[in-house]
Amino acid sequence: MSARILAATTRRILTQLRHDRRTIALLVVMPTALLTLIYYMYQNLPAPPGAPRPFDRIALVVLGLFPFTIMFLVTSIAMLRERTSGTLERLLTTPLNKLDLLFGYGIAFGLAAAVQAAIASAVAYWVFGLDTAGPLGLVILIAVTNAVLGVALGLFCSAFARTEFQAVQFMPVVVIPQSLLCGLFVARDQMAGWLQGLSRALPLTYAVEALQEVGAHTDATGRMWRDLAIVAGAVIVTLVLAAATLRRRSG
Amino acid sequence: MTAAIEVRDLVVERGKRRVLNSISTTVPRGSVTGLLGPSGSGKTTLMRAIVGVQIVRSGSVLVLGQPAGAAALRRKVGYLTQAPSVYDDLTVRENARYFAALYGYGATAADAAIRDVGLADAAGQLVASLSGGQRSRASLACALLGEPELLILDEPTVGQDPVLRAELWDRFHALAAAGTTLLVSSHVMDEAGRCDRLILIREGAIIADDSPADVRAAAGTTDLEEAFLRLIQEREEAVATPGDRAGSTAVANERQTP
Numbered sequence: 001m002s003a004r005i006l007a008a009t010t011r012r013i014l015t016q017l018r019h020d021r022r023t024i025a026l027l028v029v030m031p032t033a034l035l036t037l038i039y040y041m042y043q044n045l046p047a048p049p050g051a052p053r054p055f056d057r058i059a060l061v062v063l064g065l066f067p068f069t070i071m072f073l074v075t076s077i078a079m080l081r082e083r084t085s086g087t088l089e090r091l092l093t094t095p096l097n098k099l100d101l102l103f104g105y106g107i108a109f110g111l112a113a114a115v116q117a118a119i120a121s122a123v124a125y126w127v128f129g130l131d132t133a134g135p136l137g138l139v140i141l142i143a144v145t146n147a148v149l150g151v152a153l154g155l156f157c158s159a160f161a162r163t164e165f166q167a168v169q170f171m172p173v174v175v176i177p178q179s180l181l182c183g184l185f186v187a188r189d190q191m192a193g194w195l196q197g198l199s200r201a202l203p204l205t206y207a208v209e210a211l212q213e214v215g216a217h218t219d220a221t222g223r224m225w226r227d228l229a230i231v232a233g234a235v236i237v238t239l240v241l242a243a244a245t246l247r248r249r250s251g
Numbered sequence: 252m253t254a255a256i257e258v259r260d261l262v263v264e265r266g267k268r269r270v271l272n273s274i275s276t277t278v279p280r281g282s283v284t285g286l287l288g289p290s291g292s293g294k295t296t297l298m299r300a301i302v303g304v305q306i307v308r309s310g311s312v313l314v315l316g317q318p319a320g321a322a323a324l325r326r327k328v329g330y331l332t333q334a335p336s337v338y339d340d341l342t343v344r345e346n347a348r349y350f351a352a353l354y355g356y357g358a359t360a361a362d363a364a365i366r367d368v369g370l371a372d373a374a375g376q377l378v379a380s381l382s383g384g385q386r387s388r389a390s391l392a393c394a395l396l397g398e399p400e401l402l403i404l405d406e407p408t409v410g411q412d413p414v415l416r417a418e419l420w421d422r423f424h425a426l427a428a429a430g431t432t433l434l435v436s437s438h439v440m441d442e443a444g445r446c447d448r449l450i451l452i453r454e455g456a457i458i459a460d461d462s463p464a465d466v467r468a469a470a471g472t473t474d475l476e477e478a479f480l481r482l483i484q485e486r487e488e489a490v491a492t493p494g495d496r497a498g499s500t501a502v503a504n505e506r507q508t509p
Contacts, residue, residue: 004355008349008353012349016340016341085336086332086335087336087337089304089332089336090332090336090393091353093302093304094325094350095326095353095355096353248304248320249303249305249320251305251306
């Protein structure tokens with residue numbers, strides 16, 4: 001790997017994003033619009049005694065889900081384009097290392113996710129009065145880690161798609177089961193044993209648990225750091241798998 | 252000094268089809284070698300094998316004395332793919348600067364490459380908004396970057412206006428005079444005369460591998476297109492298998508391409 005090539009690649013990906021004004025607008029506006037929707041959905045639902053109001057519980061988890069889902073989709077399409085347009089094959093004939101490319105995507109879209117998470121969190125906290133025991137900074141940190149997980153999974157899954165139609169079909173495969181089992185819809189300890197086991201094998205579960213820890217505790221807990229470390233570990237494993245799908249030679 | 256490219260008994264198979272059937276050839280340094288043949292003859296496959304991105308069945312390819320695809324070759328070999336491979340959502344300049352950065356060159360080298368392919372006026376335009384010819388020149392600019400020792404150019408002049416085409420060929424010869432080795436593929440015979448050496452391939456086999464003058468002499472005609480046709484016919488009469496007859500109609504059709 002080379003710092004110069006990694007920096008050039010990150011800059012190139014961000015420049016591509018900068019030229020795509022509509023995508024930027026969607027990245028910024030959509031989370032806010034969806035949070036607004038969620039706010040009004042739960043507005044009249046009474047909070048159970050002693051528990052946070054439903055909006056606080058849902059919005060906190062959604063702040064982590066957005067960047068994950070969006071960055072997964074954006075990355076799998078971007079990487080698929082690299083594969084189909086011939087730029088990937090060309091890049092692999094240059095001094096660029098595979099990891100320069102993968103980390104370039106991770107950093108570039110991680111930065112985009114940080115901006116998105118900051119805006120969405122600002123809206124959630126200051127417009128809709130989201131209340132968490134822990135600090136906003138940790139929420140953003142977890143959201144960005146989660147976004148990078150989405151990037152890594154997108155880089156990996158793009159290897160199994162030949163067309164953009166196929167690539168978007170990986171969204172339901174990768175994102176929806178993890179979202180269903182992460183504890184947002186049904187608390188994990190109330191699920192059947194085998195579903196709990198499945199849930200424990202999926203990285204998004206730990207990201208959501210980390211967010212819930214921030215929601216319930218004033219200071220960062222050991223469990224939160226452990227969860228965050230598991231998500232980061234999943235990122236590394238997925239990136240290594242993604243690197244294995246980048247072959248210099250093909251048939 | 253070793254040859255720029257040494258291909259020995261190269262066999263490439265795709266599925267059950269043999270795309271390259273035991274090809275051997277040597278490309279000397281500092282020359283412009285034309286790789287000619289109809290589409291589907293195996294030109295691109297041979298070029299990919301030389302760049303080291305093609306899975307080969309058997310045989311060897313040595314590039315600048317090292318096995319094709321060796322890590323050290325990546326900064327010495329420039330490759331232009333047949334379909335332009337640049338980023339549509341970047342400007343010409345942004346593309347060139349990115350590829351320049353990969354080789355450790357700055358903005359000056361990138362701008363020079365853009366000028367060399369005659370795109371200085373369009374440097375600030377998004378590649379997506381360019382014409383087909385401009386787009387392939389943008390791709391060419393990115394291959395010329397970094398003063399590679401060996402340039403593998405897959406149909407660099409397709410769709411270019413005649414004046415520009417002549418300029419590009421002048422540029423290729425200037426590079427060769429300065430010591431660069433160029434392997435340039437084309438399916439247009441009038442470009443064959445501009446090369447120092449010609450390799451004609453058809454159905455995965457080499458039909459001719461000589462200087463244009465020697466190819467003309469061997470076939471007994473001054474017209475290269477006619478010369479190739481005679482060489483193919485001679486070869487077919489020698490081999491005379493029914494399967495090859497169908498192929499010769501294909502090559503006749505291919506020759507219609509201007």
